[in-house]
Amino acid sequence: MIATTALSKRYGEHLALDDVALRVPEGSVYGLAGRNGAGKTTLIGILAGLRRATSGEVRIDAPPERVAVLADAPRFDPWLTGREVVALAQQLTDPAGDIDGVLDQAGLTEAKTRRVGGYSRGMLQRLGVAAAIVGRPRLLLLDEPASALDPQGRREVLDLIARLRGTATVLFSSHILGDVQEVCDTVGVLDHGRLRFQGPLDELLVGAAGPRYEVRLRGPAEPVAEALRRHPWVTHVETGPERLTVGVTAMEYAEAELPGALAAADALVVSFGPEELTLERAFLALTR
Amino acid sequence: MSLWRLELLRLTRTRRGLALFTVYLLFGFIGPLTARYLNDLLELAGDDLEGATIELPDAVPHDGMAQYVANAMQVGLVVTVVVAAGSLALDAIPEMGAFLRTRVRSVWRLLLPRLVVTFGAIGLAFTLGALAAWYETWALLGGLRAGDVLPGIALGLLFLAYVVATTAAAAQWTKGVLSTVMVALLSLLVLPVVGAVDVIGQWLPSSLATALADLPADKHDLGHYVRPAAVTLVTTAVLIYVALVGARRREL
Missing domain, CATH: 3.30.70.100 (Alpha-Beta Plaits)
Structure with a gap:
């Protein structure tokens, strides 16, 4: 689903990504593990088209409107309601998407008519996931989707991601390794911009x-x-x-x-x- | 929920639209009123002027429109730039910017509704203010020829299109609403300074800003505005292109 070749990104003197050859198999839930500052957000930003690579190539086997991205701390115009945010995402990606269905999946049915300015961090995160999946994406790029949440919020978001297995390829970055181990079947370990390992989770644990x-x-x-x-x-x-x-x-x-x-x-x-x-x-x- | 509706909601729910229409309509009604009763107001203040006497000529019809233009192109322009910056700064909330950018193939799809809806609201507010000023001028000071007022409004709209394009370009090359407002206002303030040199001034977009006052006052005929109108059209198109390039280049 995703293949990068010799992907590098430099910010001035700092090499944020160094010769990364990412391979994300179709249908997998791929966990990109790494410390803060390892280059995870930069890599996801490049895959999402929000940043340009200094060198290297990216190949994604899905059209842009079937690729959904979720930032680590989603924010939306505060005067929109939750339903309007998802409706906007639906209109831009897949007009046949089920707005109320994904809001229900995200546990936001009761809050959907409220303006998002009054949403908690966890609700915003779940709204972000709802807006991401309403377009029935083939690829989901999730940048630290649960890292800043309280235990209950984290549980809800991880469960939501786990339910996506089989419906889309998911690339999920986190510095919380327990989350990666719980949700993902394939793992990439990014350290100082270099991909130290990638492959099935079991292989990493044993090898x-x-x-x-x-x-x-x-x-x-x-x-x-x-x-x-x-x-x-x-x-x-x-x-x-x-x-x-x-x-x-x-x-x-x-x-x-x-x-x-x-x-x-x-x-x-x-x-x-x-x-x-x-x-x-x-x-x-x-x-x- | 389309990107067009998003922009309409931005205008209504943030009350930016209300501010825009309030300012222009207020100036539309106050301008001719001020022109008509300025002498009376000064007479009322006579005791406070410590013996000084200010004598103004009797107000004539085009003074009403001149008052509206003076207010609309100063305070009104600041409000216009603030409202336009709030809409055209695509990445003022970077996460919202990323949300939208990752769902469209071209950033032009995001920029176009913002340009059109913003300019539409600003243009409508300016026009309604001008019509209010025209009506009240007729009621208080006497009629103005439609052949002067309507082209004046059209040239004012062209200048406001240039203002919106300037703000759009500033928004894509700076970060945040405040810096967009500062850069756009600064670049707009430079125009009258440069335009003080008459040879240059008659080519600049800023000369369109006062057309609504100058045409009824017979200061210039319509032919005088052909050159600045052409320059404004071309510059506006270039600025929108600059905005598009900036929006494409930006990394989040």
Whole structure:
């Protein structure tokens, strides 16, 4: 759906995007993860046609009126009603779009006749999503759609995005990695303007960060860690208060060898199990 | 909900349209009234003038229109630029600008309704004010020839089209409504200064601004305005093109 080639953007001396080759598969919910200032908004701005690339190419397999964009903090003329905002988007994109249907989907049926100047931040965000989907877009570009919302507002917007799966290709940027992990099936990690990884989420979780085991102990952790570090299948051991995190070359080693190794180190084990693989850990491993 | 209706709502809901019509109609009614009763007003203020005597010639019909033009092209012009800037600054709310820009193939589709509706409202307000001034001049001071007033209104409208185009260009090359107003007003204020040199002045759009007062007063005939009208037409077209280029170039 989206393919960029050697895409770069420079603001004076600052290189905001550096040789980005983005590939967003049709029908995917693609999460663009990165810290604040990583270049996510610039990249989405270029894809949306709101900014010009310094060099490189962008190919989008959808006509402009079937591409919808949602800014991180949508604002509209405050004297318009919610329904008028969506009606305007509908008229410009798909006159057959169901205005009241998308407002209902966004939970704004009761507020739709009110002027948007009185809307809360969460309501504006949901109105932005409603205005984006009323044109039945083939591609949705969402820039940090939930980052600045309170937990309830975030939940509502994430649910709304999750419901879009199967109806459109979604490119969703966020610095909140939990949101990306929850909603997206494909991930791109942007760091200092460079795309460090892109591919299926599972591939990133397994590939970028090796398997690790969490061990809770009674008593000091350091002597046990020392004993474990001697084993060739242990890549690293991190210690905390009565806690160890053991990196292993493969889960099979941990399953077969770790109980014995702990017993041999006279460790008083309270519990142990594989550490849950999170996007956050994979992200940190990639961008460290 | 079309982009045309959006602009009509902008005029009505923000009360900018109300301000526009109030100002021009107010000047339309007050102008001839002031011209007719200025001597009386000065007589009433006689005790406060510390013995000084101000004698004005008796008011004649074209004084009524001259008063309207003087007000309309000063205070009215400021209001006009403010109203036009509020509409033509496409990206005054950048998120709204992005919302609209990402839904049209050409930014011209956004600019055209704003230019037409804004100029339509300004032109209508100016014309209604002029008609009010014409009527009241007839009632208080005597009639003015339609052959002078109607071309005067048309030339005034042409000047206002130039004002709207100037504001449109300023809006696309600056950020925000306030800076648009400042740049547009500054560029409009330069015209009379440059126009003080008579050889240049008779070519400039600013000479159209007073046509509604000067034609009834027989200061100039209609032929005098052919050159500035042609220059204004061309300049207006160029300014709209400059606005379009600016709107296309802008990054959000």
